Amino acid sequence: MIEDKNPQRTSISQLGEFGLIDHLTKNFAITQASTLKGIGDDAAVLDFKDKKVVVSTDMLVEGVHFDLAYMPLKHLGYKAVVSNVSDICAMNAKATQITVSIAVSNRFPLEALEELFEGITLAANEYKVDVVGGDTTSSQKGLIISITAIGEADEAELTYRNGAKSNDLLVVTGDIGAAYMGLQVLEREKQVFLVNPNSQPDLDAYTYLIERQLKPEARKDVRTLLHALEIKPTSMIDISDGLSSEIIHLCKQSKVGCNLYEDKLPLDPQFINVCEEFDIDSTTVAINGGEDYELLFTIKMEDFDKIKGNPNFSIIGHMTQESEGIHLVTRANTKIALKARGWNPIAE
Amino acid sequence: MIEDKNPQRTSISQLGEFGLIDHLTKNFAITQASTLKGIGDDAAVLDFKDKKVVVSTDMLVEGVHFDLAYMPLKHLGYKAVVSNVSDICAMNAKATQITVSIAVSNRFPLEALEELFEGITLAANEYKVDVVGGDTTSSQKGLIISITAIGEADEAELTYRNGAKSNDLLVVTGDIGAAYMGLQVLEREKQVFLVNPNSQPDLDAYTYLIERQLKPEARKDVRTLLHALEIKPTSMIDISDGLSSEIIHLCKQSKVGCNLYEDKLPLDPQFINVCEEFDIDSTTVAINGGEDYELLFTIKMEDFDKIKGNPNFSIIGHMTQESEGIHLVTRANTKIALKARGWNPIAE
Known part of the structure; x- marks a missing residue:
C-alpha cells in the first residue's frame, strides 16, 4: 500500500x-x-x-x-x-x-x-x-x-484482574466485533485483487469496520471518564484477545463466575449488516473476534446509577459465585458455558 | 545441541x-x-x-x-x-x-x-x-x-555517555576479543562437523574463549567495585558492539577526542594463542570483535591512584580535545585514526 x-x-x-x-x-x-x-x-x-x-x-x-x-x-x-x-x-x-x-x-x-x-x-x-x-x-x-x-x-x-467480586456488574467500553469483521472484508478484497488486480474496491459500506481493524485507538479516555464518575473499577482487562477469553481470565483470577447477556452486547449497526452479508453469527464474532482495543471491567452494584445510560459503557453481565460457572445467557434465555476461543497466535 | x-x-x-x-x-x-x-x-x-x-x-x-x-x-x-x-x-x-x-x-x-x-x-x-x-x-x-x-x-x-572530559583516563573492565575468537573456533568446528559428523572436537585449548562466547557474564560487580574505590566514572558504555565503535560513541557524545594505546589492551593469553593459530591480528579483533560484555568508562585523572594495579580494570588510554581526533597509538608509536568496524547486524 x-x-x-x-x-x-x-x-x-x-x-x-x-x-x-x-x-x-x-x-x-x-x-x-x-x-x-x-x-x-x-x-x-x-x-x-x-x-x-x-x-x-x-x-x-x-x-x-x-x-x-x-x-x-x-x-x-x-x-x-x-x-x-x-x-x-x-x-x-x-x-x-x-x-x-x-x-x-x-x-x-x-x-x-x-x-x-x-x-x-x-x-x-x-x-x-x-x-x-x-x-x-x-x-x-x-x-x-x-x-x-x-x-x-x-x-x-491501579486496577488488577483479580479484584472482581460476586454481584459486581460487568462493563465493556465501546462496541465489539467490528475489528474482526473489518479483517474479513480486507481478506475478501485481497482475494478479489489477486484474481483481478484492476478491480476497484467499493468499501463505503465497511468504513467503520476497516477503521477498527487498521487504525484502532486505545481507551486512554476511560481512566478519566471513570475518575469523573467517581467509579473505581474492582477489576479491569484489555479485550484485544477476544471478549470470551478475557472474561474467563477475569473470572479465574478473581475466583468468581459470570453471566454474560447476549442481548446486552454492544454491536455497531455496520457490524450487524456485514455479519449478515457474510452469513456469520454476530454473537460468535462479538465474543470471540478480538482486536477490539476496548476495556472490560467490573464495578460494584451500587455504582450502577453512576454508569447507566452512559454512551461510553455497556453493562453486559454480572459476576456470580465461582461455583456457578461462566455462562452466556442467550436471547432465548438459555445458558451456554462460555469457552475461550480468542485468537491463538500459537496454533498451527 | x-x-x-x-x-x-x-x-x-x-x-x-x-x-x-x-x-x-x-x-x-x-x-x-x-x-x-x-x-x-x-x-x-x-x-x-x-x-x-x-x-x-x-x-x-x-x-x-x-x-x-x-x-x-x-x-x-x-x-x-x-x-x-x-x-x-x-x-x-x-x-x-x-x-x-x-x-x-x-x-x-x-x-x-x-x-x-x-x-x-x-x-x-x-x-x-x-x-x-x-x-x-x-x-x-x-x-x-x-x-x-x-x-x-x-x-x-547514574553515568551517561556524554560526561567524558579531556584528560580523563579511559578504562575497560576484564579482557577483550575472546568472545569473537570463541565464535571463530565454534564456526570452524561446525564446518568440520558438517564434513564429518563423527569427528570428536578437542576444545581444551579454547575453553575460555568458548565460555566468553556461549556464557558471557554482565559486569554487575563494577558498580560495587567503583563505589568501594570511591570512584564516580565521568562516562560509561557497554562494549558488546566492539571497543572501537563504543569509544567513538563516547567521544562523539562527550565532544572529546581520545588516544587508545595498543600496548595497554587487556588480552587473555588463550586469546593471543588462538589469534596466532588463526593468523588474525589480535589488536584488530580486540578493538572490533564485539560480544565482550565488558564496560568502558572514563575517570578523572586524579582517580588514577585509586585504580592503578587493580586486576579488574585496565587503563587503555586518555581523552583529548575533540579537535585532536580519535586515534589508536600503535606499539610502534604511530597514530592511526580509529574507525568503527563494530558488528553491524544491518549489513547484508
Whole structure:
C-alpha cells in the first residue's frame, strides 16, 4: 500500500545500524516530565517520584499478526503502539514511555521503515508517550515489531484482574466485533485483487469496520471518564484477545463466575449488516473476534446509577459465585458455558 | 545441541498461548522489593520510590545474532538476559526486572522452549532480576527474542555517555576479543562437523574463549567495585558492539577526542594463542570483535591512584580535545585514526 508508483528505494544496509536508528528516531520528542533521558545511551532513565510504574510488552510478527498486503506500514506502526498503550490503560494507568524494537528482512527499503516510524510517531504524539529506546536489526524473514510500554499510576487507582467480586456488574467500553469483521472484508478484497488486480474496491459500506481493524485507538479516555464518575473499577482487562477469553481470565483470577447477556452486547449497526452479508453469527464474532482495543471491567452494584445510560459503557453481565460457572445467557434465555476461543497466535 | 537422542517432542500448539506462557513462566520467582505485580495481568507494576528507573531493550534474531548449530538454547536464554543486564550496568545502575518476548516457528517443540527458559531462569536468578512480563507468539522463520531490562539507581550515581572530559583516563573492565575468537573456533568446528559428523572436537585449548562466547557474564560487580574505590566514572558504555565503535560513541557524545594505546589492551593469553593459530591480528579483533560484555568508562585523572594495579580494570588510554581526533597509538608509536568496524547486524 505504498501508493507511489515510482518509489525511491534506499537500502537499509547503506546506513548501518547506528545511522538507521539516528535517522528513524530523530522525530521523537520528549514530552513526559518523567523522561530524564530518552534514546542515545545504554538505557533510558525515568523518574516516577511517588507514582507506581507499570510495564507491558507485545510482539507483532508479519504473517502471524498482520499482512502487509492490506495493512499499510504507517497503520501498522500506529496499531503496534496502540496495542501496548491499551494494556497500560487496562491497569487504569497512564502510558508515558515506550521502547520499540524492529527486525526487518532486507527486502524492506528505508522508505518502508520510514512509513512504519511515521505511524509510531503519530501514535506517540496522540497518546503522549515518549519513545525512549529500542533496537533495530535484521530478520531472516519478514517484519517483527516488539514494543514495551511503561506507564504510571497512583497505587490507589491501579486496577488488577483479580479484584472482581460476586454481584459486581460487568462493563465493556465501546462496541465489539467490528475489528474482526473489518479483517474479513480486507481478506475478501485481497482475494478479489489477486484474481483481478484492476478491480476497484467499493468499501463505503465497511468504513467503520476497516477503521477498527487498521487504525484502532486505545481507551486512554476511560481512566478519566471513570475518575469523573467517581467509579473505581474492582477489576479491569484489555479485550484485544477476544471478549470470551478475557472474561474467563477475569473470572479465574478473581475466583468468581459470570453471566454474560447476549442481548446486552454492544454491536455497531455496520457490524450487524456485514455479519449478515457474510452469513456469520454476530454473537460468535462479538465474543470471540478480538482486536477490539476496548476495556472490560467490573464495578460494584451500587455504582450502577453512576454508569447507566452512559454512551461510553455497556453493562453486559454480572459476576456470580465461582461455583456457578461462566455462562452466556442467550436471547432465548438459555445458558451456554462460555469457552475461550480468542485468537491463538500459537496454533498451527 | 539437544543431546538426548530420543527427545520427547511436544508441539507448542497443543498448549495454546496462555497455557504455554503459564508453563514457561511458572519458575519465575519475585525477589525484588520493587516488583509489586509480575506476570499475569495486562502489565507489571513496579515501585521505585525515590530511585530513578532505567530501561533498556534488545532483540536477538536466529541466523543474525546466533546460530543454534553451536549455541545451546539454554546458553542462548542466559546470554539474552546478560546482554540486557549489561546495558543497565553501563548506566552504573542495578538491573531489577526484565520482560521477555519470544517468537518461534513451529519447528521448535515445547522442550526446546523449556531449555531456553531454563537459561533465562538461571540468569534471572544469577542477576537477581524478576521476570515481570512478556509475550509468546509464532514466527514465520526461526527464533526471535526481545528482552527489555529495567533497573534502578540514585540520580547521583547514574553515568551517561556524554560526561567524558579531556584528560580523563579511559578504562575497560576484564579482557577483550575472546568472545569473537570463541565464535571463530565454534564456526570452524561446525564446518568440520558438517564434513564429518563423527569427528570428536578437542576444545581444551579454547575453553575460555568458548565460555566468553556461549556464557558471557554482565559486569554487575563494577558498580560495587567503583563505589568501594570511591570512584564516580565521568562516562560509561557497554562494549558488546566492539571497543572501537563504543569509544567513538563516547567521544562523539562527550565532544572529546581520545588516544587508545595498543600496548595497554587487556588480552587473555588463550586469546593471543588462538589469534596466532588463526593468523588474525589480535589488536584488530580486540578493538572490533564485539560480544565482550565488558564496560568502558572514563575517570578523572586524579582517580588514577585509586585504580592503578587493580586486576579488574585496565587503563587503555586518555581523552583529548575533540579537535585532536580519535586515534589508536600503535606499539610502534604511530597514530592511526580509529574507525568503527563494530558488528553491524544491518549489513547484508
